[in-house]
Amino acid sequence: AQSVTQLGSHVSVSEGALVLLRCNYSSSVPPYLFWYVQYPNQGLQLLLKYTTGATLVKGINGFEAEFKKSETSFHLTKPSAHMSDAAEYFCAALEANTGFQKLVFGTGTRLLVSP
């Protein structure tokens, strides 16, 4: 079964610094991959997704992620952190099985941004 690993439950950066959130998936067959953001007491908002094609995916709010099949990774980056980026970030893989599909999530990474 598919699994998703997010390294680092908490990541702290200064405002203006590079953001790097790590995600690895387990499947030998690359799944569809997603990054979601969750603000306190809210649901999940899609940041970006990788399905097929270009391996560098650009999302909302200046985030991007690169799919690397050789490393089974889909790390999320942002060149310059803003205070408003402080939130919980989840990486997820879409597990397809005979027409049925479900999302498998990592445990999340809390991004802390300091002034």
Added chain:
Amino acid sequence: DAGVTQSPTHLIKTRGQQVTLRCSPKSGHDTVSWYQQALGQGPQFIFQYYEEEERQRGNFPDRFSGHQFPNYSSELNVNALLLGDSALYLCASSSAVSQHATGGTFGSGTRLTVV
């Protein structure tokens, strides 16, 4: 265009009680998935409904049951509540023909507290 609507937003129940959570999918979506997100964890798949039937189920006991109505809205029922059922319950809707492209649209969730 309304997104995914979940109700209630919060509720408190006593151990042993039963609870019903509701979800109205995004317009044009016909598939509803339910996820449980315990504190500090990523969402865990409970089950998915399509054409008023449960298509697949995650690793949850039979105390968790659901229903989908002809208008595609859905309910999640939990019987004999345990303290460990305290969590944020997320509903995600999607279109059966395009779920792989989006992963689903999430509602803001229902925060269930069992005391």
